[in-house]
Amino acid sequence: MKLIKIAVITVVFLGFQNGVVYAQDAEVKDAKTEKKIKEKKDSGKIEKSGKGEGVVKYRRSSLHTMIIEDEKLPKKELLLKSFTEAPFPDKYNNHTVGDKSFKLADYYVTPPVAEGEKAKKKDQKNYAPSIDKYLKDNKIANEMVAKWFNRSAEGTFDISLIAERGMYDATAQDAAKANSTERGLAMLADAGEDLIRTTFCVVNYSKFVENEPIARAIKEAAYALVEDQSEESFARVLAEGAADGMYKKTKDGYSVWTTAYLYQLQWTDSMSAVFYQDLWNDASAPDPARVEAFNxxxxxxxxxxxxxKAQSFIAGTSKKAENMEAVIKAATVKSIDAVYAKLQKKFEAFRTKTPLTSAKPLGAKIGLKEGLEGGDKYEVLMKTIDAEGKVKWKRKGVIKVDKNKIWNNMYSVGDGPHLDEKGKPMKSNGVEFTHFKGGKGYYQGMLLRQIN
Known part of the structure; x- marks a missing residue:
């Protein structure tokens, strides 16, 4: 039994060392069967499926990101700097409104408890109520709707941004401006369903945790398991040796822990009706009363x-301040990337689409940064146009990530190389894009969307 416990402790050490990503489970499952097809030997080069194909145009979800400022946390300023300088997630439309951060102390909501009792630790660290308060007090939802309709300083609206992101033709735009014709109403309804409803806000809470106290506690726990055995016992020598070794490897530096709260902008038919009837303010006839009503x-x-939740481990810190800053910045970005990948996997509404950039072999420009693992399933979507002229994406089949050919797109982030846990530049694994297995008849320009 003690040997089993020792093994468990060792696993804990390894998990701590490698920066295991943890995630709160969500109720998102989509089990599909797929036909097994023998994989052909591929050349590793991108083969275009047709001549004259340009950039694939498709509607993306829109995103506003924020981070919580906690004055109690160490290296708060460096954390904020790392967040604000990190590249915006390129699979989303940038729908930033207002500030990128807020102070926790200004909006903290104390957990309700019975008289004489103390709030549980997990409730104290649940920042959703505090985020809710910030979002409501500052009317962030209103700001996000206002951005969709390109609200001017005078409070008037237009549909230029919707037309741009929705890729509507000029005829549809003119009809929508009239807001009366059947074509115009159809466009506005389509925009609400396919654009506004896929608008999200992610609020991050990141913190630096010193590794040494955690590493020491794990080491002491391992020692305690074998303290009743003789000093010459093989099991004791093995356990204490492993504990000492792992302590030395993990005691220096920090771990960056990130919790990301995902919010979705609500847009129902009834909301749409009230907005267009009572709050819409046209530039051709500005109405101050409607400006105030919207506000x-x-x-x-x-x-x-x-x-x-996700964790990124920093094995140590350099003596040079600039190197230390680079390592911590890289770990912060890595932690945020990891938690976004988990959000996409667990919440179907938040999943992004990715163009298929290669047909032979099947490939796409997504990789380790997006949390890909061998065997992950993606549905292949084919562009269709319905009777009303609306673009729809229909499932063509299902493919799997080839575990041996996953693109390491973490080695280059922003303007410089991405650093590993030891502060050294990451190296490319030689794979230019992630390869997939399964299916046939696919071509460049189809879209991929994860289903598990």
């Missing part, structure tokens, strides 16, 4: 879908 309206809201 005070509580019609719009952001709904919490859930949260995820």
């Amino acid at each position: 005070k309206s509580d019609l719009f809201e952001l709904k919490l879908l859930g949260f995820q």
Whole structure:
């Protein structure tokens, strides 16, 4: 039994060393069967499926990101700098509104408890109520709707951003401006369903945790398991030796822990009706009363879908301040990338689409940064146009990530090389894009969307 416990402790050490990503489970499962097809030997080069194909145009979800400022945390300023300088997730439209951060102390909501009792630690660290308060007090949902309709300083709206992101033709735009014709109403309804409803806000809470106290506690726990055995016992020598070794490897530096709260902008048919009838303010006939009505309206809201957690381990810190800053910045970005990948895997509404950039072999420009693992399943979507002229994406089949050919797109982030846990530049694994297995008849320009 003690040997089993020792093994468990060793696993804990290894998990701590490698920066295991943890995630809060969500109720998102989509089990599909697929036909097994023998994989052909591929050349590793991108083969275009047709001549004259340009960039694939498709509608993306829109995103606003924020981070919580906690004055109690060490290296707060460096953390904020790392977040604000990190590249914006390129699979989303940048829908930033207002500030990128807020102070926790200004909006902290104390957990309700019975008289004489103390709040549980997990409730004290649940920042969803505090985020809710910030979002409501500052009417962030209103700001996100206002951005969709390109609200001017005078409070008037237009549909230029919707037309751009929705890729509507000029005829549809003119009809929508009239807001009366059947074509115009259809466009606005389509925009609400396919664009506004896929607008999200992610609020991050990141913290630096010193590794040494955690490493020491794990070491002491391992020692305690074998303290009743003789000093010459093989099991004791093995356990204490492993504990000492892992302590030395993990005691220096920090771990960056990130919790990301995912919110979705609500946009229902009834909300849409009230907006267009009572709040829409056209530039051709500005109405100050409608400006005030929109500013005070509580019609719009952001709904919490859930949260995820991720950890990034920093094995040590350099003596040079600039190197230390680079390592911590890289770990912060890595932690945020990991938690976004978990959000996408667990919440179907938040999943992104990715163009198929190669047909032979099947490949796409997504990789380790997006949390890909061998065997991950993706549905292949084919562009179709319905009777009303709307673009729809229909499932063509299902493919799997080839575990041996996953693109390491973490080695280059922003303007410089991405650093590993020891502060050294990451190296490319030689794979230019992630390869997939399964299916046939696919071509460049189809879209991929994860289903597990």
